[in-house]
Amino acid sequence: MSYDYLFKYIIIGDTGVGKSCLLLQFTDKRFQPVHDLTIGVEFGARMVSIDGRPIKLQIWDTAGQESFRSITRSYYRGAAGALLVYDITRRETFNHLMSWLEDARQHGNPDMAVMVIGNKCDLSHRRAVNKEEGEQFAKENGLLFLETSARTSQNAEEAFIMTAAKILQNINEGIFNVSDESSGIKIGYGRGQGITGAKDGNLGQKGGLSPAKNRNGVREVNGRQAR
Numbered sequence: 001m002s003y004d005y006l007f008k009y010i011i012i013g014d015t016g017v018g019k020s021c022l023l024l025q026f027t028d029k030r031f032q033p034v035h036d037l038t039i040g041v042e043f044g045a046r047m048v049s050i051d052g053r054p055i056k057l058q059i060w061d062t063a064g065q066e067s068f069r070s071i072t073r074s075y076y077r078g079a080a081g082a083l084l085v086y087d088i089t090r091r092e093t094f095n096h097l098m099s100w101l102e103d104a105r106q107h108g109n110p111d112m113a114v115m116v117i118g119n120k121c122d123l124s125h126r127r128a129v130n131k132e133e134g135e136q137f138a139k140e141n142g143l144l145f146l147e148t149s150a151r152t153s154q155n156a157e158e159a160f161i162m163t164a165a166k167i168l169q170n171i172n173e174g175i176f177n178v179s180d181e182s183s184g185i186k187i188g189y190g191r192g193q194g195i196t197g198a199k200d201g202n203l204g205q206k207g208g209l210s211p212a213k214n215r216n217g218v219r220e221v222n223g224r225q226a227r
């Protein structure tokens, strides 16, 4: 299926916070209570529609264990978005957010859109981190925030989609250089033409690019010649 853009994401956070379950909920709309421990890196993909534009999300799910952290680091570079996940029932997973964020900032694209996710919000009776604390952490660091449940699917889809909307906004504002592959963004077929002919580099605007002059110096609008 064709898309306007492909965005690459990475999911990071401590082991057991629900990264693989969130990905499965997003790609397959199901919850699998017993999930094999992620070894190294796995990935999933799904199409979404943002502002009526087809966008493919390619999501790299990483292993949270310290022994895999050096592998994980090599995946930051090509990511346009990061989902930074903690478990609301385990405070230490929240306490580790800063070290994950530092990794992402150090090894990733500085303009990467980062969404902080407090997962397992279905277990509110065992809550160890207040929602306000999660919100505060996100605010202080200029990140997006949501509480989710991979089990009930609450906000799971929204987390992926809101991150994509942020990336699209960054493209529209010219923050992302989409021609650089390491930005984690790929332009889909069908959008590629025209863009190479763009002079102002204003790639994201709706309605496309201003008509370029043809070889005779005449602008063409929908095949008609304009003044």
Ligand SMILES: Nc1nc2c(ncn2[C@@H]2O[C@H](COP(=O)(O)OP(=O)(O)O)[C@@H](O)[C@H]2O)c(=O)[nH]1
Pocket: 013, 014, 015, 016, 017, 018, 019, 020, 021, 022, 032, 033, 034, 035, 036, 037, 038, 064, 119, 120, 121, 122, 123, 148, 149, 150, 151, 152
């Ligand atoms: N109650 C509840 N359990 C969850 C949720 N997400 C994941 N889990 C459970 O938490 C454990 C770890 O999940 P997993 O996705 O493998 O974590 P990962 O190591 O971060 O990939 C599994 O036993 C899941 O069933 C959730 O939203 N709610």
Ligand SMILES: [Mg+2]
Pocket: 019, 020, 021, 036, 037, 038, 061, 062, 063
């Ligand atoms: Mg996993």
